[in-house]
Amino acid sequence: LLFYEALxxxxxxxxxLSLPAPPSTNSKLAAQMLSFQFEEARRISGDYETLFSWDRVSQYAFIADNCVPFWRRMVEHIEHFDLSTIDHDILGRLFERLIEPNERYEWGQHYTSSDVVDLMLSFALPNGEGNLLDPAAGGGTFLVRAYTRKKSLCPTQSHQDRLTELFGVDVSHFAATIATVNLAAKQLEFENNYPRVATKSFFSIEPGDKFMQLPLDASAEPREMVTIALPSMRAVVGNPPYIRIHKLGKERQAEVSGVLGKGSRVRSPQKLPKSANYHVYFWFHGAQFLEPGGYLALLTSGEWLDSDYGAPLQEWLLNNFAIEAFIESGAEAWFSEARVGTVVTIARQCSDKATRDENIVRFVTLRKTVRNLIGLHDSPVEHMGAVDKLRDRILALSGDGEGEDMDWSAVSQRQLRILGAK
Structure with missing residues (x-):
């Protein structure tokens, strides 16, 4: 409803927007009216099918006549809201709060703090340029903050060009809808305003596959559609779900098992312990989409650093990436209500063994929140500059040290491999 009014x-x-006039409370008629209006929104805009599909879930909103007056009141007031001024944080937290708490914990579906996302993107897109993929997009925080980073660092790039470089996938239709709204609302007055956000399992996609279809010309009748294929990525970023493999259905288990032993430039391990967490497979599959020298920047549970199932992942990283940093926080939770310790991993694809061996890996524990470390700033450009200074400070760390705002240990990847062997 918000997006329709903005569009x-x-x-x-x-x-x-309209519903049956009072005193009518005919819920069937109300559903028909909205369904027709949403169909018109799809036809006139040429897209936004993710948003405006009228399905069984939509039908439940009008399951009883006594709900119609409340929806009518919503429609009467909604035109006073400007979606473009509603920050992505609002919709992201809405996404999180509408998932039942136990389910949210069980599936690791949590809204991620924008501050840590900005720090991760500072590593992954240092100059703001390049394609980016979030394989578990959720409410779209990584995509929206990547858009903001591109806008700040590449101001001559058009809104449409930014959208063509940002790709999101989520198996949840609701999550993909929120992510689409968050991106499309950035500049609604432009044509060709179609985010590359797809509702599908990440593991059903291969590099170069058809990703989705979008209208070539929204005004054309009949509509001309163009197929969007997944290009190579400068960065694969995100906060993949944390769940034990045995809790997934057979279809999902079959999908992830197909990831093992695959890849040309970055080959996945042949097998993993049965205790492996679902998020591990996102690392292996995500790496297949990277361009040479591309980045993995993932926020995950930290248990893989000292668990049996984490050993193959550690070896895989050492053999294929220059690991720049592991970052934890002792000052804040990087996503709300999570009951697991989390770690950010920044790793750059690197095929040269000598370069990998000499690379310095930094283990960092922040003693202050990211917001305290970067400060408050009036403009996105100043904010991104402060985030980049924090990134550069982390990359300059050497040896072992303790400070008021962070503790660290920096070792070469060769040393790390020797320590791991012991």
């Missing part, structure tokens, strides 16, 4: 301001052909 209507840039598409004069769309009628204002």
């Amino acid at each position: 209507r301001r840039s598409k004069p052909g769309l009628e204002p």
Whole structure:
């Protein structure tokens, strides 16, 4: 409803939202009216099928006549809200809060703090340029903050060009909808405003596959569609779900088992312990989409650093990446209500063994929140500059040290391999 009203301001052909006038409380008629309006929104805009599909879940909103007055009141007030001024944090937290708490914990579905996302993106897209993929996009925080980073560091790039470099996948239709809204709302007055966010399992996609179809010209009748294929990525970033493999259904288990032993430039291990967490497979599959020298920047449970199932992942990273940093926080939870310790891993694909061996790996524990370390700033450009200074400070760490705002240990990847062997 919010997005329809925002879209209507840039598409004069769309009628204002309406429901049966009082005293009518016919829920079937109300559902038909909204369904028709959403179909018109799809037709006139040429896309946004993720948002405006009328399915069984939509039907439940009008399951009883006595709900119609409340929806009518919503429609009457919604035109006073400007979606473009509603920050992505609001929709991201909405996404999180509408998932039942036990399910949210069970599946590791948590809204991620923008501050740590900005820090991760500072490593992964140092100059703001390049394609980026979030394989578990959730409410779209990584995509929106990547958009903001590109806008700050590459101001001459158009809104449409930024969208063509950002790709998101989520198996949840609801999550993909929120991510689509968050990106499309950045500049609704432009044509060709179609985020590359798909509702599908990440493990059903291979590099170069058809990703989705988008309208070539929204005004054309019949609509001309263009197929979008997944290009190579400068960065694969995100916060993949944490769940034990045995808790997944057979279909999901079969998908992830197909990831093992695959890859040309970065080959996955042949097998993993049965105790392996679901998020590990996102590392292996995500690496297949990277361009040479591309980045993995993932926020995950930290248990893989000292668990049996983590050993193959550690060896795989040492054999294929220059690991730049492991970052933890002793000052804040990087996503709300999570009951696991988390770690950020920054790793750059590297095929040269000598370079990998000499690479310095930094283990960092922050003693202050990221916001305290970067400060408050009036503009996104100043904010990104402060984040980049923190990144550069981390990359300059050497030896072992303790400070008021962070503790660290920096060792070469060769030393790390020797220590691991012991």
